[in-house]
Amino acid sequence: MKTTLVLSTALAGMAFAATAQEVNVVSWGGAYEVSQVEAYNKPFTQATGIKANMIAADDPATPLKAQVEAGNVTGDVFDLAMADAIRLCDEGALMEFDPADLPAGADGTPAAEDFVEGSLSDCAVGNIVWGTVIGYDKTKFEGEAPQTVADFFDTEKFPGKRGLPKSPKRTLYLALIADGVAADEVYDVLGTPEGVDRAFAKLDTIKNDVIWWEAGAQPMQLLADGEVVMTTVYNGRIFDAMVGEGKPFDVIWDGQYLEINAFVVPKDAPNPEAAVEYVKFATGTQPLADQAKYIAYGPARQSSAPLVGMYQDGTTEMAPHMPTEPDHLTSAVVDNPEFWADHDAEMTERFNSWLAGS
Numbered sequence: 001m002k003t004t005l006v007l008s009t010a011l012a013g014m015a016f017a018a019t020a021q022e023v024n025v026v027s028w029g030g031a032y033e034v035s036q037v038e039a040y041n042k043p044f045t046q047a048t049g050i051k052a053n054m055i056a057a058d059d060p061a062t063p064l065k066a067q068v069e070a071g072n073v074t075g076d077v078f079d080l081a082m083a084d085a086i087r088l089c090d091e092g093a094l095m096e097f098d099p100a101d102l103p104a105g106a107d108g109t110p111a112a113e114d115f116v117e118g119s120l121s122d123c124a125v126g127n128i129v130w131g132t133v134i135g136y137d138k139t140k141f142e143g144e145a146p147q148t149v150a151d152f153f154d155t156e157k158f159p160g161k162r163g164l165p166k167s168p169k170r171t172l173y174l175a176l177i178a179d180g181v182a183a184d185e186v187y188d189v190l191g192t193p194e195g196v197d198r199a200f201a202k203l204d205t206i207k208n209d210v211i212w213w214e215a216g217a218q219p220m221q222l223l224a225d226g227e228v229v230m231t232t233v234y235n236g237r238i239f240d241a242m243v244g245e246g247k248p249f250d251v252i253w254d255g256q257y258l259e260i261n262a263f264v265v266p267k268d269a270p271n272p273e274a275a276v277e278y279v280k281f282a283t284g285t286q287p288l289a290d291q292a293k294y295i296a297y298g299p300a301r302q303s304s305a306p307l308v309g310m311y312q313d314g315t316t317e318m319a320p321h322m323p324t325e326p327d328h329l330t331s332a333v334v335d336n337p338e339f340w341a342d343h344d345a346e347m348t349e350r351f352n353s354w355l356a357g358s
Helices: 009-018 030-048 061-070 082-090 172-178 183-190 193-204 218-224 235-244 272-282 285-291 302-307 337-356
Strands: 022-027 051-056 077-081 124-137 162-165 210-213 230-234 249-264
Touching (some): 022 272, 030 051, 030 272, 030 285, 061 077, 061 082, 077 082, 077 272, 082 337, 124 218, 124 285, 162 218, 172 193, 172 249, 183 193, 193 337, 218 235, 230 235, 249 272, 272 285, 285 302
Parallel strands (some): 022 051, 022 077, 162 210, 162 230
Antiparallel strands (some): 124 230
């Protein structure tokens, strides 16, 4: 059974007086964590007096599931990919949210209408729309630079090692795009045995040239160290390297993979009232817009978009770096959380078997 937690502001205030004045937030580390601390945590603590502790994980879904299964939940709020949020909700591990209990947008739009499509589910409240893109080192290519997913798979024209995540979700779509499948047909093809075979056959063509990564910081390190000339990477990470650190990298937006991340609260969270208040605060119009000052992820609220302005350096317009910028959406593959909630286990088993060479 799922547990629903609905709190009025008054009741929440009473709860804070009686319980620990803190909330443990488990997120993804790196530049993303910095953006959340600045846009969510510090203003939340200032507004409520509740301390927000940040805990980094390679994938917060992993410790969440382990804590729930062990009956020892130490995190209050977890930042998850939407597919993981849906699956864990179905398993009864998470509290439910009533959209009517979430604050309206700054323009008065009810939350249920303000959040972008797919960013609210029974147990999850969306925070960002982000993309997995291809990044490359401009210094490694004289003359013509790679521009497409097909170029990523063309090791003759663009020699050098490639970086890919050790995950079927973020590799199979790329293989199908490279093999000529239209972005809006990827999941139709991947939903058939023939389509899965086609994706793995395409991956076979570069298997010997791939260095596999597992944590979000790794692809940028691989690129910086020269171990790869191209890699898939979270768009916010490469933005931070390019603009924040001045690295000679560039982005290929062709075939980007768009996903939504969301906040969830485990039903046995140690500080549930503070956790819910944190989620409500962090996913408000202004905090979501403020996050975009620090990292190039699109806010999950429509009312936040007009408030997105400059990067923290005061000179870089953020809109051209957003995965939701119209020109970046022409060949984007949109995540299908329900597909992965249903098929992740079988796809992962085949992927791991393929990696092992069997």
